[in-house]
Amino acid sequence: MEASLLKKNQSVEITIEDLTHDGNGVGKIDGYPLFIPNTLPGEKVTAKIIKLNKNYGFARMENLEVVSAERVEPPCAVYSKCGGCSLQHLSYVGQLAFKRNQVEETMKRIGKLNVEVKETLGMENPWRYRNKSQVPVGFVNGKLTAGFYQKRSHEIIDMSTCLIQSEQGDFAVQKTREVLAKYGTEPYDEKTGKGNIRHIMTRFAHTTGQLMLVLVTTKDRLPFKEEIIRDLSEQLALTSIVQNINPQRTNVIFGDRTKTLWGKDIIEDTIHGIRFAISARSFYQVNPLQTEVLYQQAIEAAELTGEETVIDAYCGIGSISLCLAKKAKHVYGVEIVDQAIQDARANAELNNLSNTTFETGKAEEVIPTWYKAGIVADVLVVDPPRKGCDEKLLQTILAMKPKKVVYVSCNPGTLARDMKILSDGGYEANLVQPVDMFPMTTHIEAVTVLNLK
Ligand SMILES: C[S@@+](CC[C@H](N)C(=O)[O-])C[C@H]1O[C@@H](n2cnc3c(N)ncnc32)[C@H](O)[C@@H]1O
Incomplete structure (x- = not known):
């Protein structure tokens, strides 16, 4: 349907087909998508149109006609108003499936990759997790x-x-x-x-x-x-x-x-048995129980024997670096925030891990200088911000050819994009493992390992 045939403030009856990456339900009226917050796939709702763009519009649910079996009563008294959570109305099992499906769909759509996406590793109790x-x-x-x-x-x-x-x-x-x-x-x-x-x-x-x-x-x-x-x-x-x-x-x-x-x-x-001193301004993962789970995935994927040179790009306060240093020959960490690097060095000392080197700078600038100086990683870990790895870093990885690239990601879109570049450059990934670091929100964390073919 043309947007012009629909009117603002018009009430429409619509069946929700899918959830968008930000947790809004989406349904179509004669092919024209309408995004409707607080609705779930399978639900039939009456909704009032609030905004119409050329190719899609937004509506507000007025009445729930058919209710999804995955709908639950949000326990938070201010859920409908607060901008913090957006999935409390979806059962936790449903949230984990949503996150897995998002990763799988993104791998296919953006990465054109046929990888197995495992079930999301969730929490036993998905409440009160933030530190x-x-x-x-x-x-x-x-x-x-x-x-x-x-x-x-x-x-x-x-x-x-x-x-x-x-x-x-x-x-x-x-x-x-x-x-x-x-x-x-x-x-x-x-x-x-x-x-x-x-x-x-x-x-x-x-x-x-x-x-x-x-x-x-x-x-x-x-x-x-x-x-x-x-x-x-x-x-x-x-x-x-x-x-x-x-x-x-x-x-x-x-x-x-x-x-x-x-x-x-x-x-x-x-x-993972490593002590961290955290100051007011330090970056530190906010879900401690799931951080253990996430890092365990990275540690297992690295398959260290004690002989390896490891590079941890985007290392923050060195939390992954130090977990890996226990099992590697030497770990090099690079991070753009100088205070975090100072914390990483202090934390290495606190744990008597002398086989570590931390440098402040951009991963895409520091790692090429290390490579020129003869530092070649057997295992390279990346845990970039949402925008993913810089193209120059990916090219350096392809030149350096570490046996394994362990990729920890908070954005399936940029993960899929970067995996495609690495796959085209001679790496192979079989599995992606989503880990639920942020229950009740739409944020998705995932780990994968790319092996040099
Ligand atoms: C998702 S955090 C990961 C931190 C760490 N691996 C952890 O688990 O705590 C991403 C980190 O990348 C850093 N960062 C952002 N852009 C960077 C760049 N171009 N080079 C190096 N580090 C960067 C951020 O300051 C942040 O600490």
Whole structure:
């Protein structure tokens, strides 16, 4: 059907055929696709058209006529408003199948690859998995509130709990907001640029029980600082209270200056028996249980014997590098953020792993210089951001010819694109293993190994 035959605000009856990568249901009216949030494949709904583009439109569900067997009642009280989760209305089994299907479909469509995509490795309990919460603070109805943003907006939701956060972190956010309200701390107002407290961040290390609280403020001065610290340290089982100062009018959460107000500068956690010191600004995987599962996949795929030279591109604080260093001759890690490389070096020392070298820089620039200097990897690990590997890095890999490329990805689209380039260049992959790092959200993580033919 032509978009012109449909009208804005028109109600239509439609059967949902599929879920898009961002979790919206999609159905067609005479071939014209309509995207409808909060609907599931197999469901028949009445929906009101809210936007029509040339080739597709958007509608809002008004009535659910036929309900999918995979539909569940979302347990979160603010699910319909909050921009954090988007799959709570789909059973967890359904979420795992959705993620597997997304990877399989992307492998075929973008990679033109015929690889086996395994069942997604999910969590036994897919709730309260996040070790880090980063919650904006603002006034809602005249009350100091800490809650996530509403969908597609910067309006803060007044929420008392977040069911995907650790209980320890969640409780700390609520207590902190009470303490800040008690001392009349002024929340930052994005519109006027006035006010002081911007974000409350917590980090919980589940293997040690250590908890860090970070107060992100616009000003160095925090009125009633001593009282706030006293109350927080008495009411919460904290290891550390840190202040980060961000005076800029920006959406970026952290500013450049960080100072410890109470307790330690870092908290400590372990992954696969490796100790990690985590500072307020360190990148650290947010789902610790599934990080173990993800890294186990990477460790098994690497098949190390102790003789190998390994390169870990996009290494962050060296978490994969150090897990592999226990079983390799030498591991080289490269990462663009200098602070993360400093953390990686400190973590190597903390674990007495002297067979590691970490360098700050772009993977696509540093690895070619290593290659020129005679460093040739037997196993090369990449764990790039969503945009995938830089073309220059892929060309260096094809020239260097490591026996194995272990690819850890947070974006099936760029994974499929890069796998195609490596496959065309002489590598072969048989399997892709999705791992559910982010239950209740549409984010997908996957691991694969490409072997040199
Ligand atoms: C998905 S994270 C992986 C981190 C680490 N492997 C882990 O598991 O914790 C991707 C990392 O790539 C880094 N990064 C982004 N672009 C980069 C580039 N061009 N070269 C090197 N590192 C880069 C980011 O700072 C980030 O730490």
